[in-house]
Amino acid sequence: MLPSISRLLRISGVCLVLYAPLVEAQEADLLSGRWTGTYQCAGQPVSRMILDIAASNRPLKEAIFSFDAGGTTGSYSVVGRVRGGAQFRFAPRAWIDRADGISMLGLIGILGRDGQSMTGSLQGCPSGSFHAERNNEGEAIITITGVRLPEGDRISPKKFGGAIAGLLGRAGSAEAQCRVLAEWYTPVIDPHGFERMPSHKIVGAIAPIFRNEAFEPVFGMPLELMGGMESREIGRFLKETCYGKIGMDSYRNVFADVFRSPIYLPTLAATNEEQDKAQKWLSDVRAELAAISPEHPNALRDISNLDRKLAGAHRVNVSAQIDELKVQAAALRTEAEAAARTALFNKLLADLEGVGNDYDAGHLGTALRVADEARASKLEPGRIDQVVAAARDKAAAILNPRLDAAAGLATMLPRSLEGLIKARDALEPFAVYRDSMDRTFGSLDPEGRLRPLYDQISELEGDPSVIAELKNALDAAAASEKPRENVERLVAQVTSSGTALIPAEMAELIASAREDAEINAVVITDLSGNPDPSEPSAREIAAFAMKRVRDASSEMAGQEAVCTSGRVTDPVQAMKCLSNPALWTGQTGSRVTLLGVTKVGCEPEVKDRQYLCYFNQQVRIDIAGSQAYGTDWGQMTQELSGKEIVDARFFRAAGGGWTVTWGDLR
Numbered sequence: 226m227l228p229s230i231s232r233l234l235r236i237s238g239v240c241l242v243l244y245a246p247l248v249e250a251q252e253a254d255l256l257s258g259r260w261t262g263t264y265q266c267a268g269q270p271v272s273r274m275i276l277d278i279a280a281s282n283r284p285l286k287e288a289i290f291s292f293d294a295g296g297t298t299g300s301y302s303v304v305g306r307v308r309g310g311a312q313f314r315f316a317p318r319a320w321i322d323r324a325d326g327i328s329m330l331g332l333i334g335i336l337g338r339d340g341q342s343m344t345g346s347l348q349g350c351p352s353g354s355f356h357a358e359r360n361n362e363g364e365a366i367i368t369i370t371g372v373r374l375p376e377g378d379r380i381s382p383k384k385f386g387g388a389i390a391g392l393l394g395r396a397g398s399a400e401a402q403c404r405v406l407a408e409w410y411t412p413v414i415d416p417h418g419f420e421r422m423p424s425h426k427i428v429g430a431i432a433p434i435f436r437n438e439a440f441e442p443v444f445g446m447p448l449e450l451m452g453g454m455e456s457r458e459i460g461r462f463l464k465e466t467c468y469g470k471i472g473m474d475s476y477r478n479v480f481a482d483v484f485r486s487p488i489y490l491p492t493l494a495a496t497n498e499e500q501d502k503a504q505k506w507l508s509d510v511r512a513e514l515a516a517i518s519p520e521h522p523n524a525l526r527d528i529s530n531l532d533r534k535l536a537g538a539h540r541v542n543v544s545a546q547i548d549e550l551k552v553q554a555a556a557l558r559t560e561a562e563a564a565a566r567t568a569l570f571n572k573l574l575a576d577l578e579g580v581g582n583d584y585d586a587g588h589l590g591t592a593l594r595v596a597d598e599a600r601a602s603k604l605e606p607g608r609i610d611q612v613v614a615a616a617r618d619k620a621a622a623i624l625n626p627r628l629d630a631a632a633g634l635a636t637m638l639p640r641s642l643e644g645l646i647k648a649r650d651a652l653e654p655f656a657v658y659r660d661s662m663d664r665t666f667g668s669l670d671p672e673g674r675l676r677p678l679y680d681q682i683s684e685l686e687g688d689p690s691v692i693a694e695l696k697n698a699l700d701a702a703a704a705s706e707k708p709r710e711n712v713e714r715l716v717a718q719v720t721s722s723g724t725a726l727i728p729a730e731m732a733e734l735i736a737s738a739r740e741d742a743e744i745n746a747v748v749i750t751d752l753s754g755n756p757d758p759s760e761p762s763a764r765e766i767a768a769f770a771m772k773r774v775r776d777a778s779s780e781m782a783g784q785e786a787v788c789t790s791g792r793v794t795d796p797v798q799a800m801k802c803l804s805n806p807a808l809w810t811g812q813t814g815s816r817v818t819l820l821g822v823t824k825v826g827c828e829p830e831v832k833d834r835q836y837l838c839y840f841n842q843q844v845r846i847d848i849a850g851s852q853a854y855g856t857d858w859g860q861m862t863q864e865l866s867g868k869e870i871v872d873a874r875f876f877r878a879a880g881g882g883w884t885v886t887w888g889d890l891r
Contacts, residue, residue, distance in 0.1 A: 262357025266350030285388030299324030311336040316447045387455040390445025403467035409443045435493040460484030503543045519560035528558045582623045592619040628674040635677040642694035645685040649721035699738035708742035748821035759833045761875045763824035770842045774819040785813040810850030818845045834877045843867040
């Protein structure tokens with residue numbers, strides 16, 4: 226059962242004074258009583274409500290709002306007034322039976338035409354609404370009548386109209402009423418009497434006393450329920466009586482002007498509302514800051530989000546608190562960064578401890594990654610050195626057994642081409658990590674464990690018998706069915722990846738073998754019948770065509786590099802690039818391949834020394850990105866070139882061979 230409205234009002238010490246005219250008392254009769262119904266906020270279930278409104282002979286109405294929201298019950302006092310006989314507004318005052326998780330709500334509504342129902346909206350919940358009907362069987366409401374207050378001092382008390390009550394209404398004299406007002410506003414008086422303060426700052430300075438907890442005890446109503454006539458009456462009283470007759474300091478008439486002007490009370494209410502929002506925002510930010518643990522992996526991300534929130538904050542009268550929060554966030558960031566560094570340090574060391582020493586399983590890659598990550602991090606220099614040293618030790622534990630095993634082959638290798646190939650093959654597994662080890666730790670083999678093997682390789686590369694074997698092997702590869710592939714396979718075996726230099730004699734053999742392999746890969750045909758033994762042979766003509774093809778491939782690669790560089794400024798070059806597919810597709814790698822050479826015949830111009838030779842060269846020109854144009858350039862050029870006879874003039878060189886100084890080769 227709800228407690229009786231009269232008992233609750235007696236307990237709370239409310240004393241209402243009868244100042245209202247008869248018409249307002251009659252309006253009170255329309256509203257007083259018990260109203261039962263339902264209310265609902267957006268997205269929430271329908272809840273039950275009871276509104277007990279005490280009968281009163283003054284326009285300010287005391288009531289109790291009780292609710293049952295899905296089994297959660299509670300009640301609180303409200304105060305309100307009627308406008309125009311049927312419209313009313315109630316503002317929440319204080320909890321009677323507090324319910325956790327539920328906020329007090331205000332009501333704005335209208336009586337039904339029959340006086341037996343009311344509907345309206347709820348203040349404090351989104352899209353809130355209510356509907357209630359008079360409960361004629363409810364507990365009778367006891368009318369509260371006022372009591373006459375004692376006289377005091379020498380000036381009779383001001384009889385304020387409307388709903389003004391509280392300490393101001395109960396004061397026994399005008400002097401007492403002025404003292405009530407002075408005691409109310411004294412805490413916010415500026416030390417300079419507001420003399421050097423602009424209006425907007427004055428509003429901010431006096432706003433705290435217009436909060437309901439300070440305002441309502443003095444005036445007997447919440448600020449939002451005070452009417453314009455009541456406000457102006459107080460303003461006139463302050464100016465004419467308190468300042469004019471009693472001689473109180475007017476402080477630039479600040480408080481009298483606030484009540485006399487229609488703009489100030491709503492502005493003060495809005496200022497306090499904004500301040501409440503600011504305080505709520507500060508409370509939320511403080512809670513958010515307190516919830517961040519420096520050791521949490523997401524701490525720095527959360528602090529960055531908080532920094533952005535603080536940097537974009539524009540809140541009234543809380544700039545000092547925002548600056549304080551910024552300092553706290555910065556201190557927390559320092560802690561979080563230190564914690565993150567410690568966590569990274571421990572993780573990197575744990576990564577090293579958690580990996581084995583298996584070279585083939587990629588464990589060396591972990592050691593390299595840990596060292597590189599430490600150097601790129603914001604760890605303290607000492608910790609970086611510690612991690613890198615541990616990673617270097619791990620790399621040594623993985624590599625040293627393999628290095629020693631490879632070096633041990635030095636004394637077992639035969640002095641032959643096979644021995645050289647085996648030696649190079651022993652070094653090959655280290656090639657994949659050589660560059661990374663050199664970059665990260667300075668060397669793959671800082672202690673020179675492979676030195677015996679390198680010495681043995683140097684001896685084999687300088688051994689005439691090994692060189693002779695290599696020449697024979699290269700010649701055989703160049704003359705094989707797949708000359709290019711077989712020559713390159715042998716070259717890879719004897720030079721090994723990662724080798725900076727090879728002896729000059731070996732380099733010459735390899736270059737010659739590659740030349741022969743390229744020529745041997747070309748289909749060479751001689752249709753000249755009985756050629757002069759001194760004229761260029763079909764193979765010599767093919768060698769000349771091969772050189773021209775290489776030059777053409779080199780020029781194409783150069784054009785692609787220029788056109789895709791993004792730095793073309795020469796207009797002629799720009800025109801060339803406009804027709805180059807590389808500019809539009811971004812693909813490079815165009816090349817010319819010599820497929821076949823057919824010698825038709827040679828005419829002696831100077832016997833044994835100068836000949837004009839006719840031949841056919843079949844080439845294939847592959848243009849990178851040509852697929853975008855829907856044309857197979859390679860096949861087309863191969864077919865066209867095979868039908869054309871070209872000529873070139875050959876001169877016998879002094880040192881042997883031929884020099885070509887003129888020709889119609891295209």
